Amino acid sequence: MIEFNRFKLGNGLTVLHHFDAATPMVVVNTLYDVGARDESEEKTGFAHLFEHLMFGGSVNIPDFDAPLQHAGGESNAFTSNDITNYYDILPLQNLETALWLESDRMISLAFTPKSLEVQRNVVIEEFKQRYLNQPYGDVWLELRPLAYKEHSYKWATIGKKIEHIEEATMDDVKAFFRKHYHPANAILCIAGNIPLEETKRLVEKWYGDIPASLKPQRILPKEPAQNEFRELTIERKVPNDAFYYSFKMPERRSFEYYVTDIISDALGREKSSRLYSILKKELKLVTSVNAYITGSLDEGLLIIDGKLSDGVSFGQLDGALWKVLEGLKTELMSEEETSKLLNKIRTVKEFQEQGLLNRAMNLCLYELLGDANGVNEENTLYQSITAEQIKTVSNQILRKENCSLLRVKSIKE
Amino acid sequence: MNVRSQQPETKQVDQISFVKPHIFDVTQYVKLLWMKDVPNETVRLDLFFDAGITRGRESIPAIVHSLLLSGTDEWSSVEIHKQIDALGGFLDTDISFETAVVSIYCLREHLRKISEIVANAIRGLAFRENEVEDVLRSMRQQFAVNQQKVKYVAQQQFRKYLFASNEDYSTISVEADYDRIRVSEYKKYWKEHYLNGLTRITLVGDLEQDEVDALIDLFGKWAIDGEAQYAGDFKFQPQRVDFPKEDALQCAVRMGRFLFPKNHPDYIDFQVLNTILGDYFGSRLMSNIREDKGYTYGIGSGMMDMNHTGYFVIVTEVGKEVLENTLHEIRFELKRLQNELVPEEELELVKNYMLGQLLKNADGPYAMLDMYNSVDMYNLTLVFYDEAIQKIKSITPERIQLLAKQYLNVEDFLIITAG
Numbered sequence: 001m002i003e004f005n006r007f008k009l010g011n012g013l014t015v016l017h018h019f020d021a022a023t024p025m026v027v028v029n030t031l032y033d034v035g036a037r038d039e040s041e042e043k044t045g046f047a048h049l050f051e052h053l054m055f056g057g058s059v060n061i062p063d064f065d066a067p068l069q070h071a072g073g074e075s076n077a078f079t080s081n082d083i084t085n086y087y088d089i090l091p092l093q094n095l096e097t098a099l100w101l102e103s104d105r106m107i108s109l110a111f112t113p114k115s116l117e118v119q120r121n122v123v124i125e126e127f128k129q130r131y132l133n134q135p136y137g138d139v140w141l142e143l144r145p146l147a148y149k150e151h152s153y154k155w156a157t158i159g160k161k162i163e164h165i166e167e168a169t170m171d172d173v174k175a176f177f178r179k180h181y182h183p184a185n186a187i188l189c190i191a192g193n194i195p196l197e198e199t200k201r202l203v204e205k206w207y208g209d210i211p212a213s214l215k216p217q218r219i220l221p222k223e224p225a226q227n228e229f230r231e232l233t234i235e236r237k238v239p240n241d242a243f244y245y246s247f248k249m250p251e252r253r254s255f256e257y258y259v260t261d262i263i264s265d266a267l268g269r270e271k272s273s274r275l276y277s278i279l280k281k282e283l284k285l286v287t288s289v290n291a292y293i294t295g296s297l298d299e300g301l302l303i304i305d306g307k308l309s310d311g312v313s314f315g316q317l318d319g320a321l322w323k324v325l326e327g328l329k330t331e332l333m334s335e336e337e338t339s340k341l342l343n344k345i346r347t348v349k350e351f352q353e354q355g356l357l358n359r360a361m362n363l364c365l366y367e368l369l370g371d372a373n374g375v376n377e378e379n380t381l382y383q384s385i386t387a388e389q390i391k392t393v394s395n396q397i398l399r400k401e402n403c404s405l406l407r408v409k410s411i412k413e
Numbered sequence: 414m415n416v417r418s419q420q421p422e423t424k425q426v427d428q429i430s431f432v433k434p435h436i437f438d439v440t441q442y443v444k445l446l447w448m449k450d451v452p453n454e455t456v457r458l459d460l461f462f463d464a465g466i467t468r469g470r471e472s473i474p475a476i477v478h479s480l481l482l483s484g485t486d487e488w489s490s491v492e493i494h495k496q497i498d499a500l501g502g503f504l505d506t507d508i509s510f511e512t513a514v515v516s517i518y519c520l521r522e523h524l525r526k527i528s529e530i531v532a533n534a535i536r537g538l539a540f541r542e543n544e545v546e547d548v549l550r551s552m553r554q555q556f557a558v559n560q561q562k563v564k565y566v567a568q569q570q571f572r573k574y575l576f577a578s579n580e581d582y583s584t585i586s587v588e589a590d591y592d593r594i595r596v597s598e599y600k601k602y603w604k605e606h607y608l609n610g611l612t613r614i615t616l617v618g619d620l621e622q623d624e625v626d627a628l629i630d631l632f633g634k635w636a637i638d639g640e641a642q643y644a645g646d647f648k649f650q651p652q653r654v655d656f657p658k659e660d661a662l663q664c665a666v667r668m669g670r671f672l673f674p675k676n677h678p679d680y681i682d683f684q685v686l687n688t689i690l691g692d693y694f695g696s697r698l699m700s701n702i703r704e705d706k707g708y709t710y711g712i713g714s715g716m717m718d719m720n721h722t723g724y725f726v727i728v729t730e731v732g733k734e735v736l737e738n739t740l741h742e743i744r745f746e747l748k749r750l751q752n753e754l755v756p757e758e759e760l761e762l763v764k765n766y767m768l769g770q771l772l773k774n775a776d777g778p779y780a781m782l783d784m785y786n787s788v789d790m791y792n793l794t795l796v797f798y799d800e801a802i803q804k805i806k807s808i809t810p811e812r813i814q815l816l817a818k819q820y821l822n823v824e825d826f827l828i829i830t831a832g
Contacts, residue, residue, distance in 0.1 A: 022452065022611030023776050060417040065695045070762045071423040072769020091769050096421035104417055121707025129710050129730050133662040218526040239557035273495035281491055281547060287554045309550060347520055350455050354779065
């Protein structure tokens with residue numbers, strides 16, 4: 001159970017407070033309700049580039065990191081297709097430094113040309129390092145536009161192409177900030193050995209005078225229902241053929257989301273999962289196979305990926321794989337298997353609640369979904385899932401017309 | 414109104430409470446460290462073996478490590494994993510230079526059962542032919558993928574050249590290691606390094622004493638009979654070696670040299686120097702090469718601990734066209750540390766940052782156990798950290814300059830590039 005308090009400032013900032021007397025550290029976590037899905041198709045990669053710029057100095061403070069390090073703390077951030085999340089961890093006695101820094105960059109950034117120029121280069125190197133210069137690194141750049149035709153999930157957080165990052169202008173950056181970075185679009189969590197009243201006083205002190213803006217309305221193109229099997233084969237200089245089956249799945253707020261999560265676990269999370277034991281161990285068709293979900297807030301993807309063994313064709317794999325999927329659709333899962341999957345979920349939840357930062361990030365994410373307390377209800381939701389529901393949802397999702405298949409064909413150098 | 418241009422007052426971390434785990438002697442050579450105060454149901458058990466990648470040739474240490482849970486006469490690997498999964502347990506295995514670790518994560522009510530499953534699986538390891546084939550097939554493919562990663566190539570070649578004087582340490586994997594099944598050699602290695610190779614046990618969890626005793630009974634039989642033997646005193650040739658890869662977009666760089674083991678009197682002071690140079694976000698390498706030049710997504714430096722020595726390494730991946738510029742800037746930063754005193758303000762910041770990190774690294778039973786273990790493994794005690802606080806607080810710019818002159822001469826470095 002993660003206890004928390006919630007209050008709101010006059011300018012619209014939502015604040016969560018989580019008390020933990022056992023730690024000498026404090027976490028300041030800020031979630032901005034903006035991700036790559038909020039970009040325009042002509043300027044992708046922007047939410048992520050912007051995350052980098054958030055460390056390039058703010059209106060009153062030339063450098064973000066140095067004062068935090070001076071206070072014994074550290075900071076980082078990540079951008080997904082849905083959100084951008086920033087966190088600071090520092091000794092409790094220096095909490096105000098983090099509030100000072102975070103509130104100042106919520107007022108405005110410094111917007112120096114140098115910062116934009118350098119971070120453009122850094123992000124381009126990141127693009128190369130993570131997506132272009134790795135075997136199989138570019139599959140998400142290919143898979144997303146195959147699975148999504150309209151919704152902005154069709155591009156990756158890093159962006160569609162390097163040119164979009166190269167072409168980013170200062171005007172673009174400023175407009176992005178004005179639209180998405182203000183109190184009403186943020187959720188702040190303070191976690192540590194600090195009483196609620198003191199938290200209120202300090203948050204009011206540093207954030208209270210930040211001007212309010214209206215929360216931007218999110219109108220994203222709706223992804224039409226997929227009614228046909230899609231496939232794409234790309235050739236790359238990689239050692240082995242690889243496959244990525246992706247299935248559309250329900251949005252984050254629905255109950256079926258949790259059921260789909262369990263389905264992906266049953267298929268390929270562990271070394272006792274169905275795909276692993278049949279395709280790898282029994283039939284030896286693959287050298288690796290995994291199933292997982294993207295965890296997206298809007299309609300997301302269940303992915304099955306893996307690499308073929310030498311001499312095995314995509315066709316051989318395809319037949320065997322669909323047979324495994326059919327099993328979930330036609331037969332009720334045994335109680336032994338459901339209880340195995342749910343026991344694993346329970347362990348994961350317990351370990352997740354270990355870390356202070358994890359707790360703060362999860363509270364913010366659930367608040368974005370509607371209620372921070374969702375973090376405490378999640379395990380009960382999972383534990384309520386039945387074999388019938390697993391079968392029903394398997395039939396909804398694991399259909400050929402709901403599938404987009406990317407094949408990576410190995411070509412020799 | 415707040416004065417927003419001025420940082421609120423800060424206080425340096427003054428005291429850190431380091432908690433010592435309970436320590437049991439499993440045998441004369443093997444200890445069990447136990448951190449008992451855990452405010453929830455979670456448990457972690459780690460088994461350490463004298464079975465790191467330097468303990469054998471032809472990738473046998475890594476192959477046997479991957480085979481540990483691959484089945485007994487009675488159970489297949491899938492069946493073993495099913496039993497563990499049914500209890501909600503997670504296994505994690507890790508192999509490094511001188512040590513291999515098998516870890517169990519679970520809720521405390523299941524620890525005993527899961528431990529027994531793992532113990533039976535390792536003790537009864539049958540080297541079933543189909544399982545061995547499967548593991549070799551996967552490893553061979555992973556090897557092929559890794560060969561395409563400039564980062565991996567640089568890391569492997571750095572090892573090969575740095576440890577050149579000792580073949581056990583310098584021999585890197587080749588594809589042929591995975592081509593032939595050598596069950597008798599695997600068996601010999603498994604008996605020597607696992608069934609008689611346990612070097613320590615660590616445990617975090619709110620358990621009863623009798624549960625801990627049961628673990629000692631269960632795994633104590635594998636205790637190593639004598640001190641594990643490690644090499645030291647390696648020799649290498651300072652030089653630059655390039656491994657070109659034509660279609661690569663980036664170049665990976667590894668450069669460094671040997672230093673000293675963790676009990677060396679310069680260890681903490683050098684750690685301050687290392688932090689300034691490359692071990693935090695505001696470090697000189699990051700500030701110059703990422704935040705000023707934009708040559709890379711990341712660059713850092715670190716100290717690697719080994720039992721009888723340690724080494725220093727700078728790590729980055731940069732755009733191919735800026736490789737030489739990057740090496741130039743690295744040299745510039747090394748020279749700058751030798752020729753100029755670190756400004757007081759920067760040193761103050763690094764001191765505060767390092768103390769904050771120490772405080773964080775001691776926060777909670779899991780972090781604290783790892784922290785304790787990482788000194789106890791080298792026969793040091795918590796005094797190491799108390800001294801660290803004092804040394805960090807009192808180090809001077811002059812002392813840092815002296816260390817830079819002694820240890821950071823680029824002429825003494827091995828430089829490997831791949832890409």
